[in-house]
Amino acid sequence: MESLDISISPDLSELLDEKDEELEKVCREQDEEWMTLCQLAGKYVLTYCKKYLCEEPFRTSKRSGHIFIQEILRGNETRCYENFRFKKAVFIDLPHDLTEKYGLKATCGISTHKMLGMFFMVCAHGAENRMIQEIFQHSGETVHRHFHSMLNVVCNLAIIRPRLNYNDGVEAHKSCNERYLPFFKDCIGALDGTHVKARLPQGQEILYIDCKGYPTQNILAIVDFNMCFTFALAGWEGSAHDNRIFCEALRRQELNFPHSLENK
Template sequence: MENSNFSDLLDPYPSYSSDDEDEEELEEIRREQDEKEWMALCQITGKLILMYYKKYLCKEPCRTSSRSGNAFIQEILRGNETRCYENFRLRKSVFVDLSNDLAEKYGLKPTRGMSIHEILGMSLMTCAHGAGNRLIQEIFQHSEEIIYRHFHSVLKAICELARDIIRPHPNYNDGAGAHKPCNGRYLPFFRDCIGALDGTHVKARLPQGQEKPYIGHKGYPTQNILAVIDFNMCFTFAWAGWEGASHDSRIFGEALRRPELNFLRPIGNKYYLVNVGYPHMKGYMAPNKGDNVRYYLAQFRRGATRELREPRGQIEKFNYLHSSCRNIVERTFTVWKARWSILRDIPFYQIDTQRDIVLATMAIHNYIRKKCNMNDAFRGAENELYVPSVDPDVGTSLRTNNNINAKNVKEQSDLVWMGLRDLIANEICEA
């Protein structure tokens, strides 16, 4: 016992010595780990500070061309007429007038570094050529954000213009303005016609998972547009943004049902010419339907001989003249789409913006027609016998529907209106 007590006196805490050493080692390990984490955090912070500095405080200029966007615009406006038309699809005088009208009447404003001409020019080039934002940045020497912001400001102003310019003549129902056929071959028979109505499709881009309602008979997403055309190849009504899978008759029925759209209907015996996809009803003259009955001009021109191309009987003679007169709407769609390449492959904007692009390009189409009646793009299409050199189903809604009298449009097949069509057919045969 004495030996044991003596040993305890020499080492009173034998069991605690190793524990203290372990704790010191753990503490040392923790300090080393903290130091490593701190150094890693400092490195990350330093890199972020450097990135911020390079991006926001010490940016290397990107658009450094000696020719500014304003200089480019002035060069175009002072140069050959052809250059302005090729770049913006407008003649110089029309470009300047449009700039002034948008600034004075529709709220388009210049900025400290950009004139109205430059702001408008960027947007017109985007629509005319379907040019992407990066290409416009390079041509006009501005940033992506500036290009985007001004494109939408111009779009907003032109959509305000559309409210005033896409409308019929105040006395449209009396045939005033261009609301009667210009060609004498139609006038005796379609003297009460005040325009033509049809639908057309423009490509649409939707986020993944939202495309299905917009995929119709064309097999890719489109927006369906209802339009009314006068005989001066101007739009007098347009309703854009419908899903491509929507049938023309449904859109037509909604246009009739909703007064806020200001769809001006024919009054009395006046009417719009419509194709086989719409009902034959009061105010809307459709062609005759039937098995082996031709209607579209392209169908009449497929015959191998002149005899086979000629209309057969009273029904086809009416259909041929009806289609020839209503061809004004096909020719107008062709000129409009040919002028604006953006409509053939629209960029990935919000669907509301895509709708506004359609309306804005229609508005400028009308503006050009009213300002410059002999514009190059209209010259070929002014020929009454002109037929678009594309398949009839490209860009235009030509589908028929046997159930169009269900919900939206009740077909009015009364004897009076059906008889009017037969009377016109008799007059055509006797002429």
């Protein structure tokens, strides 16, 4: 029986060798990429553990937010007003009303008075999150969360609407204003625009810069002659004209602008 002699030509042999070398090169590159990915993953895991799992305590002051609030409430009346823009009696009683009527809820680590203190310190002084963290010894996430909880409650509280008989002009004019009565006998209130300083993200300030050169909101407000607000429209840029805001308030029915009746 004859044996078969299979021989490979030199050209084919060289081609196979080149293919093997290319395959080995691709495998090495894949291994290097995999090692690089493993090193990056390990680096990020280590960074996360150091920052969040094994981090050194940051807010460790013995003067906690609770101690700070108690110092304010037991101290001078002026100190409470300077920090929160409230008298002590109002600051003590307001959280109870917000809890019973508007759904404010304390947590295991934050009392309603502390939540109120953080919120109104930001509003009164434009304090940044980091400053509130340092004063009340809480994390930035905690400050952020409770600030927005208070903001929702206060928005529900601050509903401005006129009295049912505001068109009657009840008690609108006092005797000391008799010389103006002929001109304002049918007047039930007054409206005007007021500019309130605004802090905006970088790059968005230009539209809010008013004639005085700094960013503001132009707010339309209406009061009756008992000095009670009957309407307010906030959020407009400081560069917006008062007449434009007034026309928009008249046009948009959902704003519930308090229109006067008959000849008022």
